[in-house]
Amino acid sequence: MAASPSSPGGERDPYRLPAGVSPSRYDVRLTPMLDEATFSGAVTVQLDVEVPTTTLVLNAAELEISLCLVNGAQADFTIDAETDRLFVHTATELPTGTATLAVEFTGILNDKLRGFYRSTYTDADGTEQVIATTQMQSTDCRRAFPCWDEPEYKAVFGLTLNIADGLQAISNGPEVGRTASDGRTAIRFADTMIMSTYLVAFVVGRLEMSDSVDVNGSPMRLVHVPGKGHLTDFGMDVGAFCLRWFEEYYGIPYPSDKVDLAALPDFAAGAMENLGCITFRESLLLVDPATSTQNEQQLVADVVAHELAHMWFGDLVTMRWWNGIWLNEAFATFMEIAACDAYRPDWERWTSFGLERSVAFDVDALENTRSVEYEVRSPADCEGMFDVLTYQKGGALLRMLEQYLGEDRFREGVSHYLRVHSYKNTETNDLWDAIEATSGEPVRRIMDSWIWQPGFPLINATLTADGSGVELTQQRFRLGELPDDAADQMWVVPVHVRNGTTTTTVLLDSVSIVVPLADPAASVVINAGGHGFFRVSYDHTLRGRLTADLGEMSTLERYSLVDDAWAATVAGSITAPDLLQFLEGFSAEREHAVWQAVVIALNGLGRLVGDEARPAFESKVRDLVQPALAELGEPQADQSDLTAKLRGLLLNTAGVLGNDEFVIGLCRDLLAQPVDQVDPELVAAATSVVAAHGGAEDFERLQNGFLTASTPQEQLRQLYALADFDDEVLILRACEFALGGKVKTQNAPFLLRLAMANRRHGPAAWKFVKEHWDQANAEFPTNTIVRMVDSIKQLAAPELVADAAAFFAEHPIPQATKTLDQILERQRINAAFLARDGVVLGRSLTS
Structure with missing residues (x-):
């Protein structure tokens, strides 16, 4: 010892x-x-x-x-x-x-x-x-x-x-x-x-138990409350696949005797990797594929894979102290995506991970970010570690390392680490040393630059004067002003550069480097493949080549192009009108992941637009969305899950953000039909659209639907739609419902969070939460309190910024001090964004 x-x-x-x-x-x-x-x-x-x-x-x-x-x-x-x-x-x-x-x-x-x-x-x-x-x-x-x-x-x-x-x-x-x-x-x-x-x-x-299935000699079953046995097949199928896949990937047999997957009615986290007795929220294990969306099924697959990955990485080999929890969770996040990609390649899981990685980008671009690993002392410090930097940034860094080394060398290093340290406790460097020993690459030098300092770089790409190469320079990316010491920060960055058909990999470990171009006239993609944890800014010439040649970029590369542009707009490098014009160039896009990035940016711009300019903005949204929506047409029996998912996303966007009267009517018709006769993606989209334009009768129907739903997914879908209504009285009813005893304490904080995110009536919901702060803290799990108030960052009016700062000065959240600081900082950034671009965008829309 x-x-x-x-x-x-x-x-x-x-x-x-x-x-x-x-x-x-x-x-x-x-x-x-x-x-x-x-x-x-x-x-x-x-x-x-x-x-x-x-x-x-x-x-x-x-x-x-x-x-x-x-x-x-x-x-x-x-x-x-x-x-x-x-x-x-x-x-x-x-x-x-x-x-x-x-x-x-x-x-x-x-x-x-x-x-x-x-x-x-x-x-x-x-x-x-x-x-x-x-x-x-x-x-x-x-x-x-x-x-x-x-x-x-x-x-x-x-x-x-x-x-x-x-x-x-x-x-x-x-x-x-x-x-x-x-x-x-x-x-x-x-x-x-x-x-x-x-x-x-x-x-x-x-409790009831499903029949056991044998997975390479280990019995697996699903445990649930009576009456839900019909919702177990999907979770069992995912579990059996992933357990076999992990045994093969790690090259080590499952380290225990059996696997129980237990669905619990009340659970504060998503799931927990208890050895041989993995516990879950019901909504993350029990699902009916016939009535659930692709995303709802993917969530189940992700979480089951994540927890099973922990049986080796976390349970068999465990961090020495809680400062190392990021490694457990980051690796399980990485492995969940890899396993799900193997389980359902058609879901393109590494591409959709780009959206989850962007959430970590948003936090890590703040002054109040933290290094991935940092000092942990008290139980409250431990609780604060379970955030997007631990999971999404950590997982993205491992993906970046894997893509630099190659999948086989990375996997060999991981297996070596697990064998050497089985049944023991480790520090972060033990993993880097194991991978370095088997790969021969400077793994510790690379990863130390990412794990022990906060933030991430912006890679600026500029053509050299003679056009024969591209100069890459790195600097810390911030949504707000850069601190004085930002110039001193440096990362060892694996960068894949594609020029035409040639891809070159370099380690950017200084301020700048010049990469020769094989075809100086061809387009240049920095972060080729899209797996690097950094943002990219192209000079005018290089960006022009890319936007003229979007079809040559992969889905994740196009997603990153849009996501980087949105971040640059929030940071003030691109104006809101210029971003909107850039987004309008994606009307021919047909990939769901890219449309996700476009819709996130459109939603962000929508919060800048006042009532006078809103009709013009809604028209822009309709013009952008309708061609793709029309081309998709009616659901087909042989359609892919991602095609159905894209149709739902576009329908939701046209109805909510575009205020499309035809779409609103269509959504009402869809909800009038039996749920098992409508594509689940359309049911989910229609639920949101009808709520956004609905009245008291619609509110009561959704509320009753929540109380009587036959699956956890239908239940949550209708519960969370209660926060979408454009009526202050109904939003306050949703808030009261959250605290009225009929919504489980694991879900109520998230209904309140969504209510505070309501574009027009979020301030009323925030006032409600302040008035019921003591009750919420007494009744809700401690780890959900800071998640409940996350959407305060959307309340960008100056008086609300001051109000939030004053309230939390008197009502701190000790178990999530750093996360609360991040929320309040992002609120200030959004307020500055609104002040800087709100009027400008409105004028550009109405002139």
């Missing part, structure tokens, strides 16, 4: 456990009382004592400790609630060697969706049923039983659940025995492999 972590002043860090004693095995027995929302338990921990001590220090939170025994002798104990620590004091010094700690305790099944918590559903008879389930990441296993709750303290877990007769229970390992007595059954589960506490899981309740 390494030396005990200390604060800079030399004092022991109160959030870290002292070194010298470590667990090797836990035997945990828990008795949950679902009706009372309580549990009792006992844990016996086998310890390795490396430094003699009279005090054992471990973690416990919200537990009532009744007894502590050390080597069978009763011991005194104290609890520090502020730092979640249990101190067990022995009468005599424990010598080096082994020891045993036994603790008896009770706790509550909380309603905050963390630790050992309470979830509910209504059965077919209308009776509320309770499930006791877990979410331990990052630091909440200590709420289920006392433990050394840090990822470095790996151990074996033997779990026994004593449950009421008639209930079912699952845990990390398969069931290996049961004993019935006095109306309860004690179920014992097989020992786990050596693993971290945050991966422990158990679920108890009235």
